[in-house]
Amino acid sequence: MSDATTPAPTPSKKSPASILIAVFGFAATIGIGFYAGQWVRDRFFVPSAKLEQGDRYRAELRGDEPQFGPNDALVTVVEYSDFQCPYCAKVTDPLKDAMAAYDGDVRLIFKHYPLPGHTAAPPAAQAAWAAHQQGKFWEMHDLLFANQRKLDDKSLEGYAQQLGLDIAKFNADRTSDAAKAAVDSDYTSGGKAGATGTPYFLVNGRPYSGSLPAKQWREIFEYEREQGRQLESQGTPRAEVYGALMKDAKATRGPGAGPGKAPSQRDDGPDPSKTYRVPLDARPQWGPDDALVTIVEFSDFQCPFCKRVNAAIADVKQNYANDVRIVFRQRPLAMHPQARIGARAMLAAHRQGKAWEMHDRLFQSPSDMSEEAVKKHAQELGLDVPMFELDLAAAETEQMVKDDEAVANRLRSGGTPSFFINGRFLSGAQPYEAFKALIDEEKAKAQKLVDEGTPRNQVYDKIMAGAEEKPSK
CATH class of the missing domain: 3.40.30.10 (Glutaredoxin)
Incomplete structure (x- = not known):
C-alpha cells in the first residue's frame, strides 16, 4: 500500500517544440489522407476521359476575350x-x-x-x-x-x-x-x-x-x-x-x-408588376379549388433549379394549406433531352391520380429519365403499368406538353422554374420569402374581392378576366 504522504507523480510537461511537431504531424496526416483519398478516387472511381481524335473546329475569336x-x-x-x-x-x-x-x-x-x-x-x-x-x-x-x-x-x-x-x-x-x-x-x-x-x-x-x-x-x-x-x-x-x-x-x-x-434580340419577359392570363386546363393541382391564391408553375424535371425550388414550395404548402393551390405545367427545355419523357410521365400518372407522387420520384432521380426508368417508377407507385405505358406514348399526352409549352411561350416566361402567382410573374429558384411576399400581397387582393361579393371559387376567374394576354414587346 502506498504511503498517503507520498506526493502523486506530476505529469511531465511537453516542450513547445514537441507540441509544434505533434501539430504538424497531425496536419500532415490529414493532408496525406486527403491526397491519398483523392488519388484513390481518381484511380478507381473516376473514368478516363474519352479523348476526341477527330476533326478540329475553329472558334471565331475577336482577340479581346478574357x-x-x-x-x-x-x-x-x-x-x-x-x-x-x-x-x-x-x-x-x-x-x-x-x-x-x-x-x-x-x-x-x-x-x-x-x-x-x-x-x-x-x-x-x-x-x-x-x-x-x-x-x-x-x-x-x-x-x-x-x-x-x-x-x-x-x-x-x-x-x-x-x-x-x-x-x-x-x-x-x-x-x-x-x-x-x-x-x-x-x-x-x-x-x-x-x-x-x-x-x-x-x-x-x-x-x-x-x-x-x-x-x-x-x-x-x-x-x-x-x-x-x-x-x-x-x-x-x-x-x-x-x-x-x-x-x-x-x-x-x-x-x-x-x-x-x-441575347440582345430576345424579347423581354413578363413584367412582374402586371397580371397575365394563365389558364389551368385541368393540369395536376395541389390545394383547394377555392384557394384565394393560384400558383401556376412551369417546370423541367432535369433542371437543377427546378429541383432546388421544391424546398420553398414545400414551405408554401405547409403555411398556406387552405389559401393556395399549385397547378403544375410542363416546360421541358431542349437542353435536357430526357425531360420530355418526365413531363409525359407525370401527365400519364395524373390519369391515375398519382401526378404528385410521380413528380417527387422524377425529381429524386433526374439523371435517369428513360422510359424504362419512369415505367419502374409507375410500378413502384402501384399504378396500372400497361395503362401508364399507353398514356405515356399517347399522342394526347404529347399534345398536352406542347400546349403547356405554347402557353409558356405566349407568356415569354423564359427558363425554368417560372411561376405565375394569381397571374403575376416570379422567375427562378426563389427562396420561400420571395413567394411569401407575393402570396400575401395577392391574398389580400383576393380577400377584398371576396368581401365585395365574389365567391371564393370564382376569384381566379375574376382576376383572369382583367389580366393581360401576353407581355408587350
Missing part, C-alpha cells in the same frame, strides 16, 4: 459558358485544378453563351464584360458563379463595388451597345463551333461538353500537349502552334447557329 494563361501555350481551351448554368459553375474548380498541373502549357479563353432559358444570364454576361474593361473579369467571373441565385441588377452593381470598380464606368459599360455586341458575337461564335448547351469547350479545336472532373481534364491536356510538342519538334515556333492546328480546322460544326436568337 484569357487565363500565356499566348504561347501548347493547349488552347475556348470555353462557352453561361453564368446561370449550374454545370458551368461546377466545372470551374476542376478546370482550374487541371490547368495548375500544366502551368504555362494551357490557356483558357472565355466566351459568353447565355442560353435562351436563362433570363438573368445576358445581363450577367454584360456585367462580366464591363468588369473586363477594368481588368477584373476573372474576379467578377468567380463572384457570378458563386452567387448564381443573385444575378439581379442590384446584385451585379454590388459585386462591382465589392471589386472596387469605377461604378459609373461599370454601369455605362454593362448597358452599352458594345457589351451587347460582344455577348452576341460570342453567342454566334458558339453556335458555329457546335455549342447547343453549356458548358461547351474547344480544346485545340476539339469539342468537349459538360462538367468534366479534373482527372479527365488532365488527360485531355496531356494528349493535346503532346500534339503541340510534335509540331514544336518539327520546327513550328511555340507561339504559332495553335495557329498551325487551326490552319486546316473546320469553320463550323453542325448547323452553325445557336438554340434561339442572340
